[in-house]
Structures are given as C-alpha cells and as structure tokens.
Amino acid sequence: MLGIELPPFLIFYLGALIALVGGATWRGPALIVVVVVSALNLWQLPSDFGLETQLMGMALKPIHIDRLSLLFGYLFHIAALISVIYSLHIKDKTQQVAAMLYAGSALGAVFAGDLLTLFIFWEMLAVTSVFLIWARRTDTAYSAGMRYLIIQVISGLLLLVGIILYFKQNGSLMFSEIGLHSIASWFMFLAFGIKCAFPFFHNWLTDAYPEATPTGTVFLSAFTTKVAVYSMARGFPGTEMLVYIGATMACFPIFFAVIENDLRRVLAYSLVNQLGFMMVGIGIGTELGINGAVAHAFNDVIFKGLLFMSMGAVLYRTGRINGSELGGLYKSMPKTAILCIVGAASISAFPLFSGFVSKSMIMSAALKEHFNIVWLLLLFASAGVFHHAGIKIPYFAFFAHDSGIRCKEAPWNMLLAMGIAATLCLAIGIFPQLLYQHLPFPTDYSAYDVSHILTQTQLLFFSALAFVWLNLKGMYPPELPSTNLDFDWMYRRPLPRLINACRRLVNRVDLTIRSRIMSIGNTLEQRLAALNSGEGVFSRTISISSMAAWMVTLLALLLIIRFF
Amino acid sequence: MSHSQDFFDRPETLRWILRSLYAICAVLFGLDFIIHRHSVHPWEGLYGFYPVYGFIGCVVLVLVAKWMRKGLMRGEDYYQQVNQSAKEETHAGD
Numbered sequence: 327m328l329g330i331e332l333p334p335f336l337i338f339y340l341g342a343l344i345a346l347v348g349g350a351t352w353r354g355p356a357l358i359v360v361v362v363v364s365a366l367n368l369w370q371l372p373s374d375f376g377l378e379t380q381l382m383g384m385a386l387k388p389i390h391i392d393r394l395s396l397l398f399g400y401l402f403h404i405a406a407l408i409s410v411i412y413s414l415h416i417k418d419k420t421q422q423v424a425a426m427l428y429a430g431s432a433l434g435a436v437f438a439g440d441l442l443t444l445f446i447f448w449e450m451l452a453v454t455s456v457f458l459i460w461a462r463r464t465d466t467a468y469s470a471g472m473r474y475l476i477i478q479v480i481s482g483l484l485l486l487v488g489i490i491l492y493f494k495q496n497g498s499l500m501f502s503e504i505g506l507h508s509i510a511s512w513f514m515f516l517a518f519g520i521k522c523a524f525p526f527f528h529n530w531l532t533d534a535y536p537e538a539t540p541t542g543t544v545f546l547s548a549f550t551t552k553v554a555v556y557s558m559a560r561g562f563p564g565t566e567m568l569v570y571i572g573a574t575m576a577c578f579p580i581f582f583a584v585i586e587n588d589l590r591r592v593l594a595y596s597l598v599n600q601l602g603f604m605m606v607g608i609g610i611g612t613e614l615g616i617n618g619a620v621a622h623a624f625n626d627v628i629f630k631g632l633l634f635m636s637m638g639a640v641l642y643r644t645g646r647i648n649g650s651e652l653g654g655l656y657k658s659m660p661k662t663a664i665l666c667i668v669g670a671a672s673i674s675a676f677p678l679f680s681g682f683v684s685k686s687m688i689m690s691a692a693l694k695e696h697f698n699i700v701w702l703l704l705l706f707a708s709a710g711v712f713h714h715a716g717i718k719i720p721y722f723a724f725f726a727h728d729s730g731i732r733c734k735e736a737p738w739n740m741l742l743a744m745g746i747a748a749t750l751c752l753a754i755g756i757f758p759q760l761l762y763q764h765l766p767f768p769t770d771y772s773a774y775d776v777s778h779i780l781t782q783t784q785l786l787f788f789s790a791l792a793f794v795w796l797n798l799k800g801m802y803p804p805e806l807p808s809t810n811l812d813f814d815w816m817y818r819r820p821l822p823r824l825i826n827a828c829r830r831l832v833n834r835v836d837l838t839i840r841s842r843i844m845s846i847g848n849t850l851e852q853r854l855a856a857l858n859s860g861e862g863v864f865s866r867t868i869s870i871s872s873m874a875a876w877m878v879t880l881l882a883l884l885l886i887i888r889f890f
Numbered sequence: 891m892s893h894s895q896d897f898f899d900r901p902e903t904l905r906w907i908l909r910s911l912y913a914i915c916a917v918l919f920g921l922d923f924i925i926h927r928h929s930v931h932p933w934e935g936l937y938g939f940y941p942v943y944g945f946i947g948c949v950v951l952v953l954v955a956k957w958m959r960k961g962l963m964r965g966e967d968y969y970q971q972v973n974q975s976a977k978e979e980t981h982a983g984d
Contacts, residue, residue, distance in 0.1 A: 785944040791915050792949050
C-alpha cells in the first residue's frame with residue numbers, strides 16, 4: 327500500500343514533529359492524516375514483520391507482532407483517531423505534540439518484543455502524558471501532574487529493576503509469559519500493577535485524570551492503563567492473585583463513585599472498576615478469560631472514551647463539571663446527552679451495547695472456573711456500574727434539577743468524535759463477531775442467549791428501580807461540593823507533614839551540632855590568642871642564659887635515654 | 891422559569907417514565923417463572939435471584955457510600971488549604 331514498512335510507533339512520532347513545526351490552522355487536520363496513514367501502515371505490515379538487533383551482547387526485538395499486540399495496535403489507532411477529531415478545535419501546540427508522542431509510545435509499548443524496549447516506551451508514556459495534565463495550566467493541575475509523574479516514574483524504575491534481575495537469571499530479555507516465580511517477576515508485576523491501578527496504587531488515576539484538559543483526559547483514558555492491561559495479559563496470565571485483586575478493584579471504587587461530585591472523577595473511579603473486570607479475566611487465565619479481558623479492554627477504551635468526551639464537552643461549554651452545579655443540560659446539549667446515554671448503556675452492559683458482549687465473557691469464565699464468590703462480587707460491581715456510571719453521570723449532568731445553565735451544543739468535531747465512538751459501541755454490541763474474530767484465541771462464544779439477556783436486563787432494571795426508590799424516599803445522597811479522602815490522602819497530608827517534621831528535626835539537630843562546634847572552636851581560638859598575647863606563655867621574653875641551660879638539660883636527657 | 895414546560899420537567903412525563911419502569915420490572919420478574927434459565931452458580935437457579943440481588947446490591951451500595959461520607963468527606967478546597975499552609979510553613983522555615 328505505502329510501499330514501505332515502518333515500525334508502528336514511528337509515524338506518530340513523525341506526527342509529533344509535524345505538530346511541532348506546523349501552522350495552527352492545518353495542524354489539527356494534519357494529525358488526522360497522520361493517524362490514518364499510521365493505521366494503513368499497520369494494516370499492510372506482513373504478519374511476520376519484526377525487528378531484531380543486538381545491544382552489548384543482548385538480543386533485542388524492538389518490534390514483534392502477534393494477535394494480542396495487533397488487536398491493541400488497532401485499538402490505539404481507533405482511540406487516537408477519535409481523540410484527535412475530538413480535539414480538532416484545539417490550537418495548543420503543547421497538547422498536540424504531547425498527544426502524538428503519547429499515542430506513539432503506547433504503540434511502541436504494545437509492539438515491544440523485548441523488555442528493554444518495553445521499559446523505554448513505558449517511561450515515554452509517563453513523560454509525554456503528563457503534559458496533557460499540565461496543559462490545563464492551573465495550580466491544582468500542576469501538582470496533580472507532579473504526583474502522577476512521580477508514581478509513573480516509580481513504576482518504570484520498578485520495571486527496570488525487575489528487568490535487570492530477570493536478565494541476570496534468564497539471560498534473555500524477550501517479553502513472553504513471566505509468571506510470579508522470582509523476585510524479578512514480583513518487581514515487574516508491581517510495576518504493571520501500578521499502571522493497572524491496583525488498590526492503594528490507584529490514586530494517580532483518580533487524582534490526575536480529572537485535572538487534565540477536557541481533550542487531554544480523553545487521550546489519557548485510552549492508553550496508559552490499556553498498555554498495562556496488555557502487559558499483564560502477556561506477562562502474567564493465569565496468576566490467581568489477579569482474580570482477587572481484580573474483584574477488589576471492581577468493587578471498592580463504586581462506593582467512592584457514588585459520593586463523588588466531580589463527574590470526570592466519577593468516571594475515573596469507574597475506570598478502575600472496569601480494570602478490575604479485566605484483571606479478573608487475566609487472572610483466570612483460560613482462553614475465555616483472556617479473550618474476555620482483552621475484549622473488555624477494547625470496548626472500555628471506546629465507551630469510557632465516549633463518556634469522558636461527553637463530560638469533556640460539558641466542561642468545555644459550561645466551565646463546570648461538578649454534579650452539584652449541573653443539571654437540566656439536555657435542553658442545551660441534547661445531542662451530547664443522547665451520545666452520553668449510549669456510552670452509559672454500553673458501560674452498564676445493556677444487551678445490544680458493547681459492554682454486554684465482553685463483560686459477560688469474563689463473568690462466564692469466572693463461573694466456569696468456580697470462582698463463585700468472585701462472581702457474586704462482579705455481579706454486585708455490574709449493578710454498581712450501572713448505578714454510578716449508567717445513571718448518575720447522565721442524570722446529574724443532563725437531567726435532575728435544572729441548574730439554569732444555558733449553553734451551546736458541543737462543537738461539531740466533538741459531536742463527530744462522540745458519534746464515531748457511539749456507532750462503534752452499538753456495532754460491536756449488535757455484531758460481536760466484529761470483535762470476537764480478532765481476539766487472541768479463536769472463540770465460538772455467544773453472549774446472546776436467552777438466559778444471559780434476561781438475567782442481565784433483570785439486574786439492570788432492578789438497579790434502576792433501586793435508584794428511583796432511593797430518590798423517592800429521599801435516601802439518595804445529594805451531590806455535595808466536597809473532597810472525599812482516599813488513599814492519596816496518605817501521601818498528600820500525613821507524609822508531607824512527616825517529611826516536614828523530619829526536616830525540622832534534622833535542621834534543629836544540625837543547628838545544635840554546628841553551634842556547639844562553633845563555640846568549641848571559638849573557645850579554643852580565644853585560649854590560643856590568650857597564650858600569644860601580652861602575658862601569655864608564648865609571648866613571654868626569656869633570657870639567653872636560661873635558654874642555654876634548658877638546651878643543655880635537654881641534650882643531657884637525650885644522652886641518658888641513649889644509654890638505656 | 892420559562893423552560894419549566896420542557897419535556898422532562900413535566901410531572902406527567904415523569905409519571906409516565908416511572909410507570910413504564912415499574913411495568914418493565916414486573917414483566918422481567920414474571921419472566922423468571924416462564925422462561926427456563928440455565929444456571930451454573932448454586933444461587934442462580936432461585937426465582938428472582940437477579941432482580942433481588944440487583945436491587946439489594948444497589949441499596950446497600952448507596953447506603954454504605956452515604957455512611958462513608960461521615961468519615962471521608964471534607965471541604966471542597968481541603969487539599970488547597972493544605973498546600974497553602976505547607977507553602978507558608980516552607981516560607982517561614984526559610
């Protein structure tokens with residue numbers, strides 16, 4: 327097609343260069359062309375395309391393509407195309423360059439055949455994405471970006487330590503199944519886990535994503551966590567611990583999501599919840615489990631992107647994102663409202679929407695392998711997703727009580743991007759084979775049987791009934807302007823205080839020691855000065871005769887010592 | 891407000907939506923007795939398991955979340971205040 331075969335990430339990096347030198351008016355459209363060209367390049371690459379090289383005696387494989395990486399490769403192109411269209415009105419060069427490098431790094435990471443290449447793109451993801459947060463140009467965004475960057479870099483360093491130890495043990499850097507068998511693999515597991523937003527490591531996501539620019543969050547939600555899911559699926563399939571970690575991740579964020587006021591932060595918690603489902607699928611490790619996890623990652627990028635886009639449009643038009651300040655926007659932004667509802671129906675896994683065809687794979691895999699309690703937890707999480715993402719997001723933004731805000735409908739490019747995402751949600755929901763045929767393992771799974779459809783619809787409608795009942799009884803917690811403490815409180819409040827206290831202690835000890843030494847020095851100096859001054863021993867005058875007498879005594883003494 | 895007659899603000903629309911929801915829920919619950927579902931999990935075969943689990947699950951979710959607010963909720967500018975005082979502290983330290 328193009329006549330030449332290029333590594334998938336390279337075209338995006340060239341795109342960043344174009345964004346850097348390009349004029350403001352055609353920079354946006356040019357980036358769309360870049361994404362399309364890159365997609366064509368990937369499509370025409372032969373299935374055995376790869377690069378191999380040597381570095382200081384280590385065999386490296388910077389590019390490796392197989393079914394798993396290829397699916398993520400296409401997914402990232404779809405996500406990049408949607409996000410670039412969504413941010414077409416942006417004239418901010420920083421964001422455009424960062425976004426291109428960021429998407430390119432995600433491609434570099436999923437097509438990395440060796441761990442060293444993975445590490446390089448792993449760190450590039452962190453460094454490039456933080457600019458999408460800083461581009462909001464507020465104090466809060468700056469400090470949230472800083473915390474985000476620190477945690478991401480820590481993840482990279484853990485990965486590097488793991489890789490070095492792994493190389494020492496195995497003498498190979500190829501990235502294939504690792505398994506939790508050694509210290510090295512634990513380091514890598516933890517590094518992947520941080521980017522997968524494991525419990526207690528999840529706050530970089532809920533802290534920073536809602537602080538990014540309206541368009542930046544759409545990019546962010548697509549790449550980092552999905553690269554981590556890919557790495558986990560490749561490195562640690564069938565690690566049972568992931569099932570329990572995943573179940574925890576699916577459940578605890580929904581409680582926070584219910585009481586959170588910032589609607590983009592609600593979506594960030596919901597992202598952690600969806601990652602939980604994927605972790606369970608990978609942890610189960612059967613073909614159905616892995617297929618389910620990968621399919622769900624694919625769908626999640628699109629429907630979560632759609633939800634972030636709709637909330638981004640609200641933020642862009644109204645300047646507000648708190649549930650307590652919004653409401654009644656369906657009058658001003660009816661199209662955005664409908665598109666948001668499509669996203670909400672997809673994440674809630676309504677039959678005919680994309681979430682249904684992938685989430686049910688994971689649920690079936692859990693039941694098949696007799697993870698009964700985990701299955702119950704996932705079922706609870708599914709009901710919870712509908713509650714906080716399916717109902718809460720559209721309800722408090724577009725309906726609920728009228729906030730009185732009247733604004734314009736979202737710009738055409740945002741509507742187009744959301745329209746593409748919504749179409750994909752429906753297309754995959756109605757024709758799941760479109761997705762199933764590209765999954766890592768061949769499958770004849772069918773989500774559409776009577777039992778599945780009936781039980782899922784029952785679950786969702788009775789969740790809706792619970793929402794209505796709680797609202798009518800006045801028991802539903804109102805949206806309140808507030809901050810809810812989560813684990814990040816630990817490193818935002820006690821830890822800085824502890825560090826400050828330690829610093830003060832060190833300062834005080836240091837001051838005491840210095841002043842003590844100074845005073846000893848001073849005293850010594852004074853004594854010496856006293857010896858040399860006026861009547862001091864060293865400044866006394868002595869007669870030559872007594873001097874000679876002392877010399878004789880000294881020599882005599884030496885003579886005596888010599889004899890013994 | 892002049893917009894108060896918009897579609898979703900009308901009480902009759904709301905009543906209509908709620909009644910349809912109740913009707914759909916009743917039908918879905920009823921279908922459990924008509925359609926024979928295949929089940930794997932021991933509880934799954936119980937009549938009305940999914941509707942009851944979904945309803946109770948959501949009520950518990952909301953009530954627990956509400957209770958969490960007691961311990962976790964702070965003012966909107968909670969962390970900004972911290973930053974402010976930390977900045978002052980550093981300046982005082984200098």
